[in-house]
Amino acid sequence: MFGKRYSGLLTDLYELTMAAGYVGTDGAAGFTEARATFELFMRSLPARRNFLVAAGLEQALDFLGNVRFSGEEIAYLRGLPLFRNVSPRFFDYLAQFRFTGDAWALPEGSIFFAEEPLLRIRAPIAEGQLVETSLLSILHFQTLIASKAARLFSAAAGRPVIEFGSRRAHGSEAGVLAARAAFIGGCAGTSNALAGHDFGVPAYGTQAHSWIMAHEDEAEAFRSFAELFPQDAVLLADTYDVRAAVEKIIALGRAPRGIRLDSGDILGDSMWVRRRLDRAGWTGVQVLASGDLDEDHIAALLHAGACVDAFGVGTSLVTSADAPHLNVIYKLAEIERGGKARGVAKLSEAKKTYPGRKQVFRFRDAEGRFCGDIIGLEDEEFAGAEPLLAPVLRGGRRVDTAAEGSAAIVCAARERFLLNREHLPKRLLSLEPLQQAFPVRHSERLEALFDQVRRTFVQSASI
């Protein structure tokens, strides 16, 4: 079911009613020419996430570059009673719709924190509004999964983690994109063949219980498979009885690449299997563990001395099961009309947002470690700090015109994550919530701008 379709209807209907308002009611309102700045960020982090890993930008830019409304889709909208009073000019606008704005973003693989824009859009207001829903869903999902993968990477302490979750991802597309995001977040590969094909993520996998069950004799199932895949067979030992299965494998007399344990007492079985393999002289045969694992199980297994060389992790990773969503939002931060820019903000304390076009500035300590971020205005400068948001679209076109393949982009993102991770204060790598979060604050100019917007609102309200 998964494929590319950049329909303009991939949006909440209210983006279309608001766009109709902006495009179809000009004259007095004068919104046709208005440019708006929208920022996409996380209001807060889940309790058990000390940092997030940016992912999904390529798919977001692909969407912005290709989103269109077909004639047939426009006819659907025209037929909705809701749009009965809307001017035909709006439907002409949709027929010619292209995203023509500018965009800045955190490169994929960047480590970031709450309130830091992952993406900033500056575009005619209707355009910025129409792309909201898709930008959120694309960036939210891959960032969610890359950030979960980063926890598994920490838990596995140097052992490879392979993403195995396509079957329980939220649909076919989610499976493929979860594989991409998990790789960026440190996984060594995926079981998803299409993610291997489309994004160059290393694809792994050999046999399931059904292979064993289809044969009347388990030993025969192992033998025929090892013959077909002499260098790569990872044989599944837990269909009936792990120890009996391992004896049958050893009796074949040909060392497989590995043995997989998918259920039962992984700790005890892995120690037994390791000893038995070593006794057979098969010290190079790996033990792979899978079956409803997550970062806590992995950390506990390794702490208890499990003899596992690699982990396969499915459901908990591709659904980010302990935190299946992030508190992601896309907020209007500034509007420019008639040559005048006005910062805008949500004032309610629970959902407060800051006005203005923002940049994230990252500071390092003497050892080069990240030591704090300031969210400031785009044109601010802080000595020694690196601005993290980079331009990615200008006038709707990609800034980087180099034709990098998707595999190269994904590899670069993974390397960026691993490098960012090395520079993170070690305490952030804990799987548990921190007493003290990574220090992120807003700049003084940003705080002043917020106060100014609030004063203006209070004044106009009291008139």
Next chain:
Amino acid sequence: MFGKRYSGLLTDLYELTMAAGYVGTDGAAGFTEARATFELFMRSLPARRNFLVAAGLEQALDFLGNVRFSGEEIAYLRGLPLFRNVSPRFFDYLAQFRFTGDAWALPEGSIFFAEEPLLRIRAPIAEGQLVETSLLSILHFQTLIASKAARLFSAAAGRPVIEFGSRRAHGSEAGVLAARAAFIGGCAGTSNALAGHDFGVPAYGTQAHSWIMAHEDEAEAFRSFAELFPQDAVLLADTYDVRAAVEKIIALGRAPRGIRLDSGDILGDSMWVRRRLDRAGWTGVQVLASGDLDEDHIAALLHAGACVDAFGVGTSLVTSADAPHLNVIYKLAEIERGGKARGVAKLSEAKKTYPGRKQVFRFRDAEGRFCGDIIGLEDEEFAGAEPLLAPVLRGGRRVDTAAEGSAAIVCAARERFLLNREHLPKRLLSLEPLQQAFPVRHSERLEALFDQVRRTFVQSASI
């Protein structure tokens, strides 16, 4: 990003290695002609799910009817070191791959329980294996969401629930399919425009905070919007101050369709807003609540006397946040080789599965209410019980050749759910876990077949 692509690579790589084993190593093994029966079911239900709602079958059948391997995808597989020893015959097989098997399924909208097959496939074993991953991901996701929607439907006690979650669904495809599944599970509509277009799900939505913030004056933002959408405007009151916003709306002198509260004290504000609207004579203006709601919030709000006419529910619904995955599996149940059928099973107690081709039989009490299910063999009969699995594919072709549109299929599924729900014992509609689950048991013939498979295994193991 979402569209139709029925790539054969939408699968775990191990399905391809096993298929290579089945197709490429015939002769002695003789699997080329073997037919296998696979069954897709839930091993157990999440703690807070008393029943599940089947959904996603249309997309699953669409996948089975259209899955193909392109030449370029086959070239990718040939290039993997893993396949270095695999016979070219396997790649020729993939080039001509079509799903030619038979399938039986629960109709969409059916209420079902743990261990009951949602889908049964009988096909050449390599075919049944290659489609496993996609069938699981397609049926798992929509069933997950329809089942969550059913809880919201119960909590809202007759008030409409609109699905609002596309932005935090697990990608664009998940957003559209969640809207479809939520509608089947009782939601009244969706904010997702493409789900409206593709599946005829009623699409709702009017304005966001950004519309208010883009205007310098909140009253002007309400006025211009209500003018453009005179019959349908639902105005958002919580951008700055709910009560001040409602006064501005009333001062316009033109009743909108509704007022939406998206944050803050929904209980207190909804009661205040209702009284204020009634005092203005606007008794027909609805109050819509949204903003991080789930079934527990909704039930608590209504219990406390909130004056809410309809609910918008996003994140918790489209991610099924309290249970973001189901324990879904796809298991080999029987294999036919050389004219002989052999039931197969996983024997390990924790992951026990039953052999044989199964059917689900549902019993009703004197009032027509569902009172128990028996999982039996396909050819069993139970007086007064209705068999639930119906044939959907024969030789790879749809059994129902009537060209129903997707909207009609979705509506029929929603009606089936609502009718099934009426026949469910009332205690199952509780939002809390039950002391006593709905009674489901395996038939005596099925238990006997399991024992026979186990005995055979034990005998062959002891030889």
